[in-house]
Amino acid sequence: MSAPENRVPFDLRSPDERDYFARWGNGLVVVLPPRKPGPTEWGRGGPPHGGTWIHVGEDGKARAFTGKVEVGQGTRTALSLLVAEELRLPLSSVELTMGDTDLSPWDIGTFGSRSMPDAGEHLRLAATAARNALLEMAATSLGVARSELEISEGRLRTKGNAGSRAVGYGDLVKGLRRIDTVDPATQPTPASEWALAGHPTTNLGAREIVTGARQYVSDLRIPGMYHGRVLHPPSYGARLRRVDLSAALAIPGVIGVHEGGFVAVAAPDLLNARAASKALRAEWETAPQPAEREIVEYLRRHPAECEDFWDVVHHVVGDADAALASAPVQLHATYTTAYIAHVPMETHAVLASWEGERLTVWAGTQTPFRTRDALSDAFELPPGNVRVIVPATGCGFGGKHAAELAVGAARLARAAGHPVRIVYTREEEFTHAYFRPMAVIDISSGSEPDGTLTAWRFHNLNAGSAAARIPYTVPNQRIDNQPAASPLPQGSYRALAATANNFARESHIDEIATRVGADPVEYRLRHLADDRLSAVLRAVAQRAGWQARPARSAKDHTRAAGQGIAVGLEKGGRVATFAEVRVHADGRLEVARIVTGFECGAIVHPANLRNQVEGGTVMALGGALFEAIHFDHGRILNPRLSEYRVPRFRDVPPIEVILLDRPDLPSQGAGETPLIAVAPAIANAICDATGHRLRSLPLAPDGTVPEVDPSDRRN
Amino acid sequence: MPNAAERAGEPYFPMTSIDLKPRAGTLSRIRVNGIDRPVAIEPDRSLLVALREELGLVGTKYGCGEGECGACKVLLDGVAVRACITPLGEAIGRSVTTIEGLAMGDRLHPVQQAFLDAGAFQCGFCTPGMIVSVTSLLSRTPRPSEEEIVAALNGNVCRCGGYLRILDAIRRVSVGSSAVEKGSP
Numbered sequence: 001m002s003a004p005e006n007r008v009p010f011d012l013r014s015p016d017e018r019d020y021f022a023r024w025g026n027g028l029v030v031v032l033p034p035r036k037p038g039p040t041e042w043g044r045g046g047p048p049h050g051g052t053w054i055h056v057g058e059d060g061k062a063r064a065f066t067g068k069v070e071v072g073q074g075t076r077t078a079l080s081l082l083v084a085e086e087l088r089l090p091l092s093s094v095e096l097t098m099g100d101t102d103l104s105p106w107d108i109g110t111f112g113s114r115s116m117p118d119a120g121e122h123l124r125l126a127a128t129a130a131r132n133a134l135l136e137m138a139a140t141s142l143g144v145a146r147s148e149l150e151i152s153e154g155r156l157r158t159k160g161n162a163g164s165r166a167v168g169y170g171d172l173v174k175g176l177r178r179i180d181t182v183d184p185a186t187q188p189t190p191a192s193e194w195a196l197a198g199h200p201t202t203n204l205g206a207r208e209i210v211t212g213a214r215q216y217v218s219d220l221r222i223p224g225m226y227h228g229r230v231l232h233p234p235s236y237g238a239r240l241r242r243v244d245l246s247a248a249l250a251i252p253g254v255i256g257v258h259e260g261g262f263v264a265v266a267a268p269d270l271l272n273a274r275a276a277s278k279a280l281r282a283e284w285e286t287a288p289q290p291a292e293r294e295i296v297e298y299l300r301r302h303p304a305e306c307e308d309f310w311d312v313v314h315h316v317v318g319d320a321d322a323a324l325a326s327a328p329v330q331l332h333a334t335y336t337t338a339y340i341a342h343v344p345m346e347t348h349a350v351l352a353s354w355e356g357e358r359l360t361v362w363a364g365t366q367t368p369f370r371t372r373d374a375l376s377d378a379f380e381l382p383p384g385n386v387r388v389i390v391p392a393t394g395c396g397f398g399g400k401h402a403a404e405l406a407v408g409a410a411r412l413a414r415a416a417g418h419p420v421r422i423v424y425t426r427e428e429e430f431t432h433a434y435f436r437p438m439a440v441i442d443i444s445s446g447s448e449p450d451g452t453l454t455a456w457r458f459h460n461l462n463a464g465s466a467a468a469r470i471p472y473t474v475p476n477q478r479i480d481n482q483p484a485a486s487p488l489p490q491g492s493y494r495a496l497a498a499t500a501n502n503f504a505r506e507s508h509i510d511e512i513a514t515r516v517g518a519d520p521v522e523y524r525l526r527h528l529a530d531d532r533l534s535a536v537l538r539a540v541a542q543r544a545g546w547q548a549r550p551a552r553s554a555k556d557h558t559r560a561a562g563q564g565i566a567v568g569l570e571k572g573g574r575v576a577t578f579a580e581v582r583v584h585a586d587g588r589l590e591v592a593r594i595v596t597g598f599e600c601g602a603i604v605h606p607a608n609l610r611n612q613v614e615g616g617t618v619m620a621l622g623g624a625l626f627e628a629i630h631f632d633h634g635r636i637l638n639p640r641l642s643e644y645r646v647p648r649f650r651d652v653p654p655i656e657v658i659l660l661d662r663p664d665l666p667s668q669g670a671g672e673t674p675l676i677a678v679a680p681a682i683a684n685a686i687c688d689a690t691g692h693r694l695r696s697l698p699l700a701p702d703g704t705v706p707e708v709d710p711s712d713r714r715n
Numbered sequence: 716m717p718n719a720a721e722r723a724g725e726p727y728f729p730m731t732s733i734d735l736k737p738r739a740g741t742l743s744r745i746r747v748n749g750i751d752r753p754v755a756i757e758p759d760r761s762l763l764v765a766l767r768e769e770l771g772l773v774g775t776k777y778g779c780g781e782g783e784c785g786a787c788k789v790l791l792d793g794v795a796v797r798a799c800i801t802p803l804g805e806a807i808g809r810s811v812t813t814i815e816g817l818a819m820g821d822r823l824h825p826v827q828q829a830f831l832d833a834g835a836f837q838c839g840f841c842t843p844g845m846i847v848s849v850t851s852l853l854s855r856t857p858r859p860s861e862e863e864i865v866a867a868l869n870g871n872v873c874r875c876g877g878y879l880r881i882l883d884a885i886r887r888v889s890v891g892s893s894a895v896e897k898g899s900p
Contacts, residue, residue, distance in 0.1 A: 072838025072875050202834065209839035210827040212774020212814030216840060219773035251737045270768050271756065275737040345778055345786060345840040345874045394776075394840030395874050426779040607834050611877060615837055618876025641783035641872070649865045652878045 008384045010065075011050050011106040011369075016179055020055050027057040027173045028137075030130040032122050032182045034106065050106030052122040054083065054130050060154050060170035061093045062127070066119045067107020069099035069366060071344075071396035073671045074608035075115040077203045081605055082120050085197040086127035086188055087169075088151040091204070099365075099390030101372045109367035111398055111492055113571040113669025116604065120667055124188040133180055137172045191602030191663035198603055198663070205392075216392045217364040218349035218423040225351070226255075227270040228412040228420040229277035230405075231263035232432050235634030236488060237287030248276040257415045266412045266420050289634035290487050296336060296440055299462050302485040312483075313465035318476035323455035327446025331511055334442050335504035337463065337697040338628035339435040339488055343646055346394025347429040352409035353419035359386045359410055364393035366400045366492075374403035375410055397619075398492035399433055430639035435629055436493035437486060439463030439500030443508045446476075451516035453527055458505065462486060464497030467570040467676060470505060472527035488631060494616070495672035498570045499623060499679065503697060506566035506680030511693060517550040520565055520684065532599055532662070533569050537576040539658050540597040541565065544578035560584065561592070562689025566680035572668030573600040574660075577617070577677035581685040587704035590653075591621065591682060597658040598674050601665035609670050613657045616674035622647040624679035626698045745806050747772065748816030758804030762796075763787045765803045766813060774814035774843045778872070785871030788844040788851075789813045795851035797870075814843035817850065826850045829888035830881070837875035845871050849885055858889050 010018045015031040034051040055063040064083045070076040080094045087094070097103050099110075107119075131151070138156040139146045142165055149156045157166035191198060208214040231243065243263050245256040254267045254276040263280065267273040290298040324330060344364075351362040359381065365371050368388040376383040393400070405422060413420040424432070439462060446455030456474040460481035468479050481497075513523040521541045528534045546565065560583050567576045578595040598613050626645045630637040638644045679697055686705055687693050694706065741757040747770060754769040766772045766789065775798055778786030782800040789798050790812035791805070817824040823831065826849050836842045845868070852859055852867040859867070864885055873881065 072840075074837065202831070203836075205839075206831050206834070206836070207823075209836050209842050210823065210830045210846060211818055212843045214839055215773065216776075218777065219767075221771070221773075269738060270764065271736075271738045271760070343874055345784070345838060345872065346776070347778075392839070394838045397874075423777070426781070426784075611834065611837055611875075611880060614879050615876035618878060619874070640781060641779040642781055646872055646874060647876065647878075648870075648872060649868045649878050649882075655879060 007102065009102045009387070010053075011101070011104070012384055015053070015181070020053070020179070021177045024055050024063055025057050025059075026176050027055050028130060028133060028176060029053060029055050029179045030126050030133065030182060031179060032126045048108065049118055049122065050104075052105050052119070052126050054123070054126045056087070056130055056134065056169050056173055058170050058174055060168050061095060062087050062089055062130070063095045063097065064123055064127070065097045065104050066123065067099060067104040067369060068115045068119045069110045069368065069390040069393065069396075071110065071364070071366065071393045071400070073115070074203060074605065074611065075119075076205070077201060078116065078605040078608055079120055079123055080204060081197045081201060082124050083127045085194055086124055087131050087154070089154045091196065091201065093154060099368045101368050101386070101388045104368075106369050109370060109401065110396065111366055111401070113573070113672045116667045116669050117572065120604070125182050125186050128188045129180060129182040129186045132186070134169055134172055138167050141167055141172065191667070194663075198606065198661075200607055201605060203608065214392050216346050216349070216394050217351065217362055218346055220351050220362055220391065220421065222351070222353060222419050225419045225421055226266040226268055226412070226416050227273040228264055228266040228409055228422040229273050230408050230422065231277065231280050231282060232428065234284055235286055235289065237289060237634050238284040239287070241283040241285050243283070244281040247279040247281065251276045251279065255416045257412055259411065262408065262411065264408055264412050266416050266418075268418075286634065291633060292631050295438060295487070298487065299438065299440055299484040304483045304485040313468050313479055313481055315469055315477060315479040317474075320455050320457045320476045320478040323476035324444055324446040324457060327454050328449050329447040329451075329512070329515060330444070331508065331515065332442075332444045333508060333511065333695060334440065335500075335507060335695045336441070337439040337500040337503065337623070339438045339490070339631070340493075340623050340627045341430055341435055341629055341644060342395070342397040342399030342433065342493060343641075343644070344395030344397060344399055344429070347424035347426060348400065348405050348433060349421070349423040350406045350409040351419060351421040352406065352413040354410070354413055357381060357385055360389070361387070361406050361410060362389050362391055363406050364400055365390055365403070365406065366396045366398070367403070370401070371403040371406050374407055378407045379410065397494040398496065401492050402434070426641060427639045430644065431636045434489040434491040436496055436623075437463045437490040439497070439504075441500060441504040443504055445508060445512055447512055447516065449516065451512060451518045451523055453512070460497065460501055463500045466496065466501065467498035467568060468501045471530050471533055471567070471569045472509070472524070473529045474527075487634065488629070494619065495570075495675040498568065498672065498676045499620065502566070502568045502570070502676040503679040503683070506568070506677065507683050507693070507695065510564070510680075510684040510687065514687070519548040519550060521546055522548060524565075524567060528567075530569055530574070533567055533574045533576070536574045536597045536599050536660060537565070537567050539660060540576040540578050540595050543597070543656060543658055544595045546578065560689060562685040562687070564681045564684025564686070564688055566677040566684060568673060568676040570673045570676060573598060573670060573673035575673050575677050577681040579678070579681035579685045581682060581689055583686065583689045583705050587707075589625070589686065589700040589703065589705045591625070592653055594653055594655045594678070594681075595658070596655065596674060596677070597660060598670065599660035599662060600668040600670050600673070602663045602667045603659060603661045604667050606659065609659055610657055612670045613659070613674040614655055616671070617655050617678055618647050618652055620675035620678035621651060624682050624697060625651070625700050626703065628698050628701055743803055743807060745803065745811055746809070747811045748813060754803065756803065758802060758807060760803050761799050762789070762801040762803050762806050762811070763798035766798060766811075772813050772815055776840055776843060778841070778844075783870070783872070784841070785844040785848060786841050788847040788871070790847055790851060793851065793854055795848045814846060817846065824850065825888050826853065826884075829884040833880050833884035833887055835877060835880040835884040837877050841871060841873045845873065845881055849888070853889060859885070
């Protein structure tokens, strides 16, 4: 952690004004230009991006840069592999800087499964362009044609054994200070020809993890550092009426800040900082908030303006109303999902340090550039005076987007005249971050007596549009979503709306199959319009040993065991999940087996992909079976790990993962889509076993299957 | 510990049990990773605060502060304990081993090596506590059954959901240790 230097961040300078060479020595720099934000590009050409740059130095190493961050999803290794592949370097010769606003290209944030398709593609292009330039330089230097050269391990040599001559990257760039721009015609190596990517690799930094040497944000410490704590309201919407800091300030070393509604204390040691926050005397004015039992009705009564215009879907094909009215088979149902918490293993952590008017913040955040902007706004500093660095961070899951804590730590640090670190307690993490939004989803479907879908009306309230579109062929569709004024703070979450929308749709598809007596797998294959998704479904059905059968109905639910299947198509990935459950005589639900198939184009890092699919499946089990935030009038009732259940060893069934590699297709993200078919597969399996259709997540909050779904009771 | 309903109505200061009063400056000594170390806090403070804040041994993690997640596990005389709910006083006169004390120089402890070989981590934040728990389990039960593994590790949360890889790591190291037993005279 060297002291911040007085410089302009790379992303705020033009490519030829950056001091690459002062920093990393002579070499070749290749720059992929940014794509500026523009209204036409949102939702079409993809989000804006900051491009990338790669420096190949006299030491023969490549330094690559991305604004994406590593929070455990393994992208540091996967992205480095792509650079190493194109530059024909060993993985150890690639140094990837991630999430440092002084050095990294501008980035919108690490979310939406965009690291591989965006940053991965940018790095591939830049690395390929760098390799082409080095090839050209070697051809000139050795006096041969480019086609006579081959490259491995960062060395270019003439083909054939007789009189072979060679030159390394380091020699080629000796004394060089050259900046190239990526030629738009640059063609990266096809995945089918990869020698390094796509093959087994150990994750970078693995040794530091197993020895405890890896320093996470909450482990960082700099000389003179204080520990900070922020005063939080006792319930949402509560306003601070008055606060008395005198008892807190009487504790040795404690400083306090009270600016408007912001109250915080800091002390040179953690113990006194904690004691000081405990000694704050505050009076609050609470605001009326709904009770948990009335939440569905509350959300229906409180529609909100759309804040995120790219996150709204209004998809109309044909005339869904007319087709529904005339359909021989009509089904209407409402599905809900609970508010749930991210529960990152490492709670929110920030370290802020001032040097004059320059601010450096180390933060466990998924949005370093947005955090830089928030700090620059809060302190009226030019963005170039703020540096945000994202060190190793223990989990994100979409829960670490807010900049509020970084601003708080910086305020405290300025008042203290010392660097300040704030690490949330687990209770703060539960109560003062934000939640996965609750979803209320209404579906009406119309079909022919043989089950052929003719009408599909799908409406998501409050949770968003991801994966709301239907992957099945339906001639008449109306699909839309409506934001609501949620009484609890809500925000991004791993596979957020896709989990809810997929749960509703895939449950409903089974309900139709049940009604018309169709086999759930055959019924899906009959309607699927996406060959890749069909292939994944077939692979899973085969591995699971699926026997074609009509879906069971309430009349013949004598068996205690059931099987269910569901599919999902989202963020470029295709997933199918099979679940087998047992419902014991006392109602206890046991998930006996999971088979998940996943396809996301060309596989870059197979072991990491398997980790993502297995881990995502386990995380999805929590939301499917028992995770739920309980609240009453703005107060969180279960803000502890002893009160909020997350999946543990005992909850994990045998999980079989099938990875379908498609080297002919671009690599897509894998952090989210593997989660989205788990809940509906289990709900379908429960219905197969018991005849009860459960339409609310979590399915078995106390570990047992409810006799009647609460949503049925409501209807 | 009162639940939220019992806490309702009182001002909400989120934090847990044993580290709430101002520092008194008492001096204690504990033996950590084979070395006697002075710590300037009282014996009723948590061992976790002593290790992380006083001794800078930050490989041991804070996860929940109530003994529910296992991220803070260390070995006390070879047995895994949750440092966040263990008073420092309980460790006085006994031997504490943290994740930093498991490897012999550059040579990883077999459990660390097994986690490395199995790729049994994602964000890695729970990994030190997992490795400590597995080390404790295998020292008493070198070839644990599935049920014994689950019982020993159910108190360790991996929110990345890496349980299957962790089980794989345990299988590697428990098979390895029995193979060593077979090979020895």
